[in-house]
Amino acid sequence: MVSLATLVAAGCVAVVWSPSDAEVPAAAGESGARAERTPPAQRSVEPSAPAPSATATSGAGAERRASDPPSGAAIPDKGPGTFVTAPGTSANAGTGKPLRYRVEVENGIALSPAAAAKEVERILSDPRGWTADGRSAFQRVADEVTDFVVRIATPGTVDDICGQYGLDTGGEVNCNVEHNVMVNLKRWELATPVYANDVHAYRALIINHEVGHFLGHGHVTCPGEGKPAPAMMQQIKGMHGCVPNVWPYDAEGNLITGPPVL
Numbered sequence: 001m002v003s004l005a006t007l008v009a010a011g012c013v014a015v016v017w018s019p020s021d022a023e024v025p026a027a028a029g030e031s032g033a034r035a036e037r038t039p040p041a042q043r044s045v046e047p048s049a050p051a052p053s054a055t056a057t058s059g060a061g062a063e064r065r066a067s068d069p070p071s072g073a074a075i076p077d078k079g080p081g082t083f084v085t086a087p088g089t090s091a092n093a094g095t096g097k098p099l100r101y102r103v104e105v106e107n108g109i110a111l112s113p114a115a116a117a118k119e120v121e122r123i124l125s126d127p128r129g130w131t132a133d134g135r136s137a138f139q140r141v142a143d144e145v146t147d148f149v150v151r152i153a154t155p156g157t158v159d160d161i162c163g164q165y166g167l168d169t170g171g172e173v174n175c176n177v178e179h180n181v182m183v184n185l186k187r188w189e190l191a192t193p194v195y196a197n198d199v200h201a202y203r204a205l206i207i208n209h210e211v212g213h214f215l216g217h218g219h220v221t222c223p224g225e226g227k228p229a230p231a232m233m234q235q236i237k238g239m240h241g242c243v244p245n246v247w248p249y250d251a252e253g254n255l256i257t258g259p260p261v262l
Contacts, residue, residue: 075186077171078156079106086117087142093125094137099147101140106153109185119200120150123207128247130208130215133255148214150207152183173236176210183210192236194244205231205246212248223258230257 083104092098101124103117121140123129130136153161155171161182162168162175169175175182183206191202208231220232221240228245229235235244242258249255 075189076109076154079108079154081153081157081160082107083151083153084113085142086113086140088114088117088140089142090117090121090125090138090140092137092139093121093129094131096135096137098137098139100145101138102142102146102149103140104149104151106151106157106185109152109154111152111185111188116152119203120207123204124211126204126247127253128249128251130211130248132249132253136215146179148179148181148211150181150183152185152188154185158182158184174206174210176213179214181207181210181214183207194235194239201244201246205235208246208248219261220258221261227258228256233258 083106086103086105103113103120105111105113105116117140124138124140125131131138151161155169158173158175159169159171161180162177165175165177167175167177169182169184172184172186174184174187187206188203189199190196191199195202195205212232217232219234220230222229222233222242225241227242228250229239229242231246231248233240233242235242245256247256
């Protein structure tokens, strides 16, 4: 749930921790959109501060499974900064020429690259995802020629890579810089209070939010009380009256969005 977004407490600006989907101040940004595709003022870091708890369903599909770590599971602070690529190639998702992407997992963490790749594939191929725009298509590959890379890494490594572009992820949030969609292992495994019982839904939100930034989408806010929260809303900063939702589009193919964050 982040992107190279707003220099305020949200996007690609310095991240000042806030108990919700806060954006980062101008000095450092959340993860958000690709640096070259989103102006610095639109960058955003997705702080993983606790958001108000909620029980509404997210529509992500699966609730916490036995294979998921308990909420108190230990997450390594920092890994070696080297990665292993998930093997194999996926079918094309969406119409048109696909954006090619790799899925990488930092060495030394207890996460299967193949399992992570399968989950990312599921998210990017869902009919409620970005392929519903009629233009975006994706294909996972295992070689070096890619448009972007999804990297799941320890908090310290995410801080290092995002920090190279002036973003302060504070050991807590994700970021999107250049062709890197950086996923904080803490968020991937533990989600946030709103999604604590549906960690797979929150993973979908991370991928949809950060890839959304890569595609050029900026942050938006809640469109109204009781309405689904847009995937491009920094939900970690609070739901602001919206109900949990992790998909860019609804089942009828309508974009779920709200007023832009200026």
